[in-house]
Amino acid sequence: MKIKSKKITCPGCGADLRYEAGMLRCHYCSYKEQFSQPPYALRYKPLQRFTPTLQKKEYSCVSCGAEFSSDAAATLCPYCKTALLGEFLEKPKPLAVIPFKLTHKEALQRLHQHIKNLWFAPSAFVKEYKRASQLEGYYLPLFLFATKVFVRYTGERGEVYYVQTTRYINGRARVVNERRVRWYPASGSVDLSFRDLQEVVIKDEYVRHKFTLQEAKEFDERFLSGFVTKEYQIDSLLAFERAKAQTIARIEMAIRADIGGDLQRIHHYTREYYDEEMEYLLAPMYRLSIEWRGEKYDYRIDGVNGKVEGERPYSWLKILLFAIFIASLIAGALYLFERFSN
Ligand SMILES: [Zn+2]
Numbered sequence: 622m623k624i625k626s627k628k629i630t631c632p633g634c635g636a637d638l639r640y641e642a643g644m645l646r647c648h649y650c651s652y653k654e655q656f657s658q659p660p661y662a663l664r665y666k667p668l669q670r671f672t673p674t675l676q677k678k679e680y681s682c683v684s685c686g687a688e689f690s691s692d693a694a695a696t697l698c699p700y701c702k703t704a705l706l707g708e709f710l711e712k713p714k715p716l717a718v719i720p721f722k723l724t725h726k727e728a729l730q731r732l733h734q735h736i737k738n739l740w741f742a743p744s745a746f747v748k749e750y751k752r753a754s755q756l757e758g759y760y761l762p763l764f765l766f767a768t769k770v771f772v773r774y775t776g777e778r779g780e781v782y783y784v785q786t787t788r789y790i791n792g793r794a795r796v797v798n799e800r801r802v803r804w805y806p807a808s809g810s811v812d813l814s815f816r817d818l819q820e821v822v823i824k825d826e827y828v829r830h831k832f833t834l835q836e837a838k839e840f841d842e843r844f845l846s847g848f849v850t851k852e853y854q855i856d857s858l859l860a861f862e863r864a865k866a867q868t869i870a871r872i873e874m875a876i877r878a879d880i881g882g883d884l885q886r887i888h889h890y891t892r893e894y895y896d897e898e899m900e901y902l903l904a905p906m907y908r909l910s911i912e913w914r915g916e917k918y919d920y921r922i923d924g925v926n927g928k929v930e931g932e933r934p935y936s937w938l939k940i941l942l943f944a945i946f947i948a949s950l951i952a953g954a955l956y957l958f959e960r961f962s963n
């Protein structure tokens with residue numbers, strides 16, 4: 622579908638302004654202007670089914686005239702790199718944005734530091750990665766869910782007790798306390814509520830990440846200038862099904878607390894979710910892919926706190942050398958121990 626796109630024009634030189642840590646900035650003439658938006662207070666709405674249409678957007682670049690298609694609601698022209706603001710085609714649109722706090726440069730520094738600090742990373746990989754440093758900033762579609770859940774369970778409560786028994790140790794009789802557990806049937810129900818369950822809703826990729834929700838601001842397209850902005854690509858009810866997985870650990874903890882006693886066994890439980898609500902916002906993440914020896918390594922850097930995540934290659938040679946080093950330390954210690962203990 623053809624969409625309208627535009628750029629935020631620099632009053633100084635006519636180039637594009639980009640959002641960078643609290644301001645709009647021109648990278649040609651150093652013009653800058655501060656701007657901010659009020660904090661966004663989460664205002665959950667009842668969960669509804671929203672199905673993405675996944676339409677491609679046909680862009681026509683306002684700077685160079687190039688035409689290209691993309692699924693992004695804001696992006697960079699692939700030819701002249703102008704920051705373009707497009708349109709959101711999916712309904713609903715996001716109401717809030719967690720703006721980038723880290724600049725590209727700061728994010729790269731975080732990544733450099735991270736890779737430098739990796740234990741056992743092959744040196745050749747570290748070099749290759751430095752050459753590749755093409756970092757891109759993305760706003761990812763983020764659904765938040767709030768829900769209550771009513772849980773019925775059956776299980777057992779274990780109570781520890783001790784009995785005195787006689788044991789023979791080295792031929793001598795000793796009275797010892799032996800630990801035993803008595804099990805009692807247990808059943809009941811717990812009622813829990815969850816908020817701010819985060820699901821990144823893009824296809825073909827599972828990004829599990831906790832964004833800093835307190836930094837959310839009222840939606841303003843100026844935040845998007847210079848970043849690739851994705852719309853949601855997963856049905857809201859499917860995303861909610863996925864979010865339920867995040868509730869399991871706390872549900873089981875609550876069941877154990879309810880059973881009480883010293884030990885607990887959970888045999889079976891049912892969950893009834895109700896009062897489900899949702900929110901839709903955009904969340905900032907820098908990404909970098911590195912191809913190394915035929916494998917792809919993806920790094921993600923949180924656009925607010927700079928936390929780095931990603932798989933990494935291991936150098937088996939370094940691990941082997943380290944293992945030999947540790948083994949020799951142990952052998953040395955044993956030798957000294959043998960020698961001085963006699
Ligand atoms: Zn300018």
Ligand SMILES: [Zn+2]
Nearest residue numbers: 682685698701
């Ligand atoms: Zn262009």
